[in-house]
Amino acid sequence: MAICDDEAAFVQHLSQLLDRYAQETGTELKISTFGDGADLTDPYDPTIDLIFLDIQMGIMDGLRTAQRIREMDGQVSIIFLTTLAQYSLEGYQYQATNYILKPLQYIRLKAEMDKFLARRQKEPDPFVVIANDAGRHRVALRDLRYIETFNRNLLCHTQEQNLISYRTMKEMEAALGDKGFARCHTSYLVNLFYVKGVHKLELTLITGETLPISQPKRKTFLAQLTDYWGDML
Known part of the structure; x- marks a missing residue:
């Protein structure tokens, strides 16, 4: 607080x-x-x-x-x-x-x-469990900014730390796609809560980080983001 x-x-x-x-x-x-x-x-x-x-x-x-x-x-x-x-x-x-x-x-x-x-x-916070060699980590969805592919695995960027996950991007997208996450690129799944703006083939998070948007996924991603922002208004 x-x-x-x-x-x-x-x-x-x-x-x-x-x-x-x-x-x-x-x-x-x-x-x-x-x-x-x-x-x-x-x-x-x-x-x-x-x-x-x-x-x-x-x-x-x-x-x-x-x-x-x-x-x-x-x-x-x-x-x-x-x-x-x-x-x-x-x-x-x-x-x-x-x-x-x-x-x-x-x-x-x-x-x-x-x-x-x-x-x-x-109103408990929804969460995802991320498992790796270090153990199982319970991560609140509101703390998970985005997920990217990393050395044939996934790297989950959270507020506290970055965690390796051995799940595939398709599995993560299936688990989080109806919970405010969207695929902006083959290698990136982003929490729409953190998206501040979009310019051409790049998005900016409220943390100041920038992520790429691939041309094939741009139309679908922008539609998902528009729907999300509409629900928040």
Whole structure:
């Protein structure tokens, strides 16, 4: 999860409250902090599952930041932080989970965290099992950016590491083709969640990486990407 607020004292306060919540509930929390919306969105980390986002920030305010996030990520939960209740209604156009008025009390934070974790338990992340000589690895699909052929095997690029798989590309495509993945090239299967844009025979991911698009697969790939983006709007 992430905290994005330009008040260092408040960031420290919220971090301490989250540490208290983690200790009391036995929940493991990984917290990243950002002092401005631009720092949060460039580069954006799509593995973040919850963002505490201050509305009133100097360089890039919370509403503009949320708009940018929603262009890249339709799933992350956003809780707006504000000192003025009038801003809360504006935040809902960006599918805000909720808003919290400052100053923040622990009982309010606990209620929001309890609801967030309850929702996550009801909606488990789909995953794929990647097996190799090192063992079997359970990889959440949202963490799998793309798969490429590599020395007669496959190399799976995840958020944490790159993993060798001994399955064929056809097998991976059959397993993931209805889960938001598409073949852009004979040697590449990409998670459409990460695609930022397409230019001629190349696509760009939100991570900044570029992948080739083969001419024979371009038409079908663009149709799949258009359908995916349409579903996300």
